[in-house]
Amino acid sequence: MRGAARLGVLLLLALSTCAASTRLHGDALGVLGPLAAAVLLVVLVARRRGARARSTRFKGQVVWITGGGSGIGRALARRFAREGALVAISGRRADKLHAVHAELSAAGGRCCALPCDVTDEAQIIAAVRHLSRAHGRLDVVVANAGFCALGQVSELSAATWRRQLEVNLIGAAMTVRHALPWLEERGGRVVLMSSAAAFLGLPGGAAYGASKAALSLLGATLSVELRDQGVSCTTLHPGFVESEIDQVDNQGRFDARRVDRRPRGLMWTAEDAARPMIDAIYHRRRERAITGHARLAVALGRHLPGLGDRLLRAFGAHFSDDPHPELEERSDA
Ligand SMILES: NC(=O)c1ccc[n+]([C@@H]2O[C@H](COP(=O)([O-])OP(=O)(O)OC[C@H]3O[C@@H](n4cnc5c(N)ncnc54)[C@H](OP(=O)(O)O)[C@@H]3O)[C@@H](O)[C@H]2O)c1
Numbered sequence: 001m002r003g004a005a006r007l008g009v010l011l012l013l014a015l016s017t018c019a020a021s022t023r024l025h026g027d028a029l030g031v032l033g034p035l036a037a038a039v040l041l042v043v044l045v046a047r048r049r050g051a052r053a054r055s056t057r058f059k060g061q062v063v064w065i066t067g068g069g070s071g072i073g074r075a076l077a078r079r080f081a082r083e084g085a086l087v088a089i090s091g092r093r094a095d096k097l098h099a100v101h102a103e104l105s106a107a108g109g110r111c112c113a114l115p116c117d118v119t120d121e122a123q124i125i126a127a128v129r130h131l132s133r134a135h136g137r138l139d140v141v142v143a144n145a146g147f148c149a150l151g152q153v154s155e156l157s158a159a160t161w162r163r164q165l166e167v168n169l170i171g172a173a174m175t176v177r178h179a180l181p182w183l184e185e186r187g188g189r190v191v192l193m194s195s196a197a198a199f200l201g202l203p204g205g206a207a208y209g210a211s212k213a214a215l216s217l218l219g220a221t222l223s224v225e226l227r228d229q230g231v232s233c234t235t236l237h238p239g240f241v242e243s244e245i246d247q248v249d250n251q252g253r254f255d256a257r258r259v260d261r262r263p264r265g266l267m268w269t270a271e272d273a274a275r276p277m278i279d280a281i282y283h284r285r286r287e288r289a290i291t292g293h294a295r296l297a298v299a300l301g302r303h304l305p306g307l308g309d310r311l312l313r314a315f316g317a318h319f320s321d322d323p324h325p326e327l328e329e330r331s332d333a
Contacts, residue, residue, distance in 0.1 A: 005091065006223050017030070019289070023211055023275030024107055037219070048281055052184070057081065057084070058083045058086070058282075060084065060085075060086075061137075062084070062135045062137050062138050062140075063080045063085040063086070063140040063142065064127070064128075064138060064146035065080070065089050065144055066088070066141075066142065066144050067144040068088075068089025068090060068144070069096030069097045070092060070096055070244045071241070071242070071244055071245060072201075072243055072270050073191065073193075074100050075269075075270035076142060076274045077089050077100055079274045080278065081104045083278070085111070087112075089101070089114065089115040091115065091325075092117050097113035098113055099112040112134070114127045114131070114242045114272070118167060118174065121178075122177055123179050124174050125178050134262070136184060136188075137185070138179055138182035140183075140191065141175060141190055141191065142191040142281075143172035143175045143176055143191065143192050143193065144191075144193040145171055146167055146168040146211075146245075147164075148244065149207045149208055150250065150319050152206070153206060160207060160250050163251070163252055167252060168208070168211035169211050169218070171220070173218060173231070176210070184226075188227075188231050189232070189234065189281055190219075190222055190231060190233040191234050191235075192216075192218065192222075192225075192233065192234070193215075193238070194212045194216045194219065194237050195208070195238060196239045196289060196291075196294035198301075199213075199300070200297050200300065200312060202312065203312075203317075203318040204319035208319070216233070216287075219235030229255055231315060232286075233255075233286070234280050234284065234285050234287065235286070235288075236280065236289075236290060237287065237288070237289040237290065237294055238277075238289075238290040238293065239292075239293045239297065240266045240267045241267065241269075241273045242268070242270050243270055244261040246259075246262055247259075266293050268290070273291070276288065
C-alpha cells in the first residue's frame, strides 16, 4: 500500500511537471519530454520494487528438491536460496550434493544435503523425517529426480521400462505422498518435473515419454485432490535444458564419456529455465511449459496431434536409440 502511494505521488509530480512545461513551451514537445521521463521513472521504480519483492518470496520457507545436485534441480536450488528459502537437496551422489551445499552456503544461502534414492521408499521417509525434525516445516517439494531411458519399443527390455517408471513416476509419487502431511499444515506447494516429451511420440523416447505423460496426469489429479487442503500442484514441462540428462545411461547412471547430442540451438541454460519455473511455482500455476519449442510441442500434442506426428516425421526428429556409438556396451538390460 505504501509503495502504491509512493507511485501515485510520483505520477502526480510527473503530471504537474508536464503542465508547468506546457505553459512554458506551449507546444507538444514541452509535454512529451517530461511525460516520457516520468513514465520511465515510474517503470524503473516498479521494476525495482518487483525485484525486491521477488527476492523474498520464499523467505523462511523450507523447500525440498529431489535431483538437486545437478542440472535443473541445482538451478532451482540456487534460485530458491536467493529468494530466501532453506533448500534441502537430494540425490544419490553425495559429492554432487556437497558441492551445491558448499556453493550455496558460501553465497550466504541456507542449504542442507540429504542423500536419498527416490526408488527406495524407506530413504524418502527418512529424508522427510529428517527435514521435519530439523526444521519443523516443509513448504515446497519439487519432485525433480529423473532420467531418460532411450530405445525403440521393439528393443526396450522390461527391466528398463521398470527402472524408468520406478524413478520418474513412482519415485515422484512417493516423494509427494510422504511430504504431503507436512505440506498440508501450511498450504504448501507440490511441483512435478514432467517434460514436453509427454506430449509428442518422439521415436526412441517411448519409455521416457510414457513416464512423463503419466507424471503429468498425476499432477492434474493432485491439483484436484489437494485443493481442499490448500496445497497447489504445479506441473512443469521443460523442453531442451542444459543438464547431465543426456550423459546418463539406461541404467540411470551418469557416464562422463557420453556426449550430449541434443540440439544446442534449442537449448536453454538451466538458470534461464529456473526463472519462469519458480514464478509458476510461486503463483501456484497448474502447469507451465518452459522454452518456446516446449510450448509448441504441448500445443501440438494437445490440439493437433496428427500434425505433430507429420512434423516429427518430416524433420526426422527422434530420441536417438543408439546415441553413443563411442561407447562399447549398450546398456539396455
Ligand atoms: N534437461 C532437459 O532438457 C529436461 C527436459 C524435460 C524434462 N527434464 C526433467 O528434469 C528433471 C531433471 O533432469 P535434468 O535435466 O536436470 O538432468 P540431470 O542433470 O541428470 O538431473 C537429474 C537429477 O536426478 C537425480 N536422480 C536420478 N535418479 C535418481 C534417483 N533414483 N534418486 C534420486 N535422485 C535421482 C540425479 O542425481 P543422482 O544421479 O546423484 O541421483 C540428478 O541430480 C528430470 O526429471 C528430467 O526428466 C529435463
